[in-house]
């Protein structure tokens with residue numbers, strides 16, 4: 001029985017880990033503590049594509065919020081507006097930074113207050129089938 005479990009583990013996880021480590025990496029993930037009345041929260045990180053093909057971030061899931069979407073902040077007539085992107089392309093051997101005032105992952109409908117020191121676990125799904133798990137630290141505001 002134990003042997004079967006070990007084999008299943010290898011079958012399920014090795015391909016994922018192998019591809020993930022060679023193609024796409026996440027660096028510098030963080031978010032900032034918000035007032036407890038806030039229901040939304042922005043997450044910032046850098047996605048590096050070290051592979052030889054372009055790849056797109058297609059979806060994000062987390063159990064900390066009702067939704068997790070890719071947003072881009074832009075200035076429109078002096079007003080900061082946010083646009084929802086269906087996906088985010090990362091060129092081969094390129095990287096995309098999500099940072100304040102620009103791209104971010106928007107967590108909507110937080111299920112619990114997130115405090116400095118907490119970690120928010122997210123799964124990022126890419127067009128090449130890779131799913132990366134990221135533990136995002138919440139920093140003091």
Ligand SMILES: [Cu+2]
Nearest residue numbers: 071082104106
């Ligand atoms: Cu947003």
